Amino acid sequence: MLRYNNYNIVFQEIPNEVTLAINISNCPNRCKGCHSPYLWEDSGNLLNKESLMELLNKYGSSITCVCFMGGDISPYEVEELSVFIRKEYNLKTGWYSGKNKLPQNLSISNFNYIKLGAYISELGGLDSPTTNQRMYKIENGEMKDITKWYHK
């Protein structure tokens, strides 16, 4: 079961998209120097098709993308919600995972963007030139590394 603490409309998290970024709680990753330790607890509102529909009825016409910020506790639920959004709302989707690898049976084709990589404070996030994290655009079933787009 996924829960989210809050959400924002953002412009930087996914290049060239107006994104509804949903901050998912119960993060299992425990990165040293975590920038959002409030997301470690299993707290907040349920994130499911019904709650997404409520959010998208409010914001769906102002955005081009929905991004799941976290959700490593239940990646296949994230994937299922991504499929739902793309099919029912014709919006793009992204997923910020804190893992270094994708779960074995997840299909990348169910997302438009996927970020991989633990947060290492000394190396910085995606906007840092030394980051270990990678952002991929999914095109024709392949992952194209677009991390450099964050360093312009």
Ligand code: SF4
């Ligand atoms: S993945 Fe993000 S929220 Fe989770 S521990 Fe790492 S930095 Fe914190």
